[in-house]
Amino acid sequence: MSDELPKQKRTGKTLDERFADRPHTYRRLQEIADQMDQAIAKGATADEAEAMAIEQIRKLGAEILTDWAQAKQHQALEQAQTEHPQSIKHIKKK
Numbered sequence: 001m002s003d004e005l006p007k008q009k010r011t012g013k014t015l016d017e018r019f020a021d022r023p024h025t026y027r028r029l030q031e032i033a034d035q036m037d038q039a040i041a042k043g044a045t046a047d048e049a050e051a052m053a054i055e056q057i058r059k060l061g062a063e064i065l066t067d068w069a070q071a072k073q074h075q076a077l078e079q080a081q082t083e084h085p086q087s088i089k090h091i092k093k094k
Helices: 023-041 046-083
Strands: none
Touching: 023 046
């Protein structure tokens, strides 16, 4: 059994390039890194810093999934309107 991570295919892009179209995610990753640095500078233990990072990354994951779901819903709505232009618009009834 190997402890090494599986080799990933490289896209040839830097992280800056990969996150250029996701500025909110990139900004959150930077904030998490800053929080880690601050926690360590204030004397947090490795376990405390790890717990903080895990919690922040879990929250980031939830944000990413929410963004993805909203984009998919918007895409499905646009596709339905394109395929059925005579349909009623998707709005809340009054």
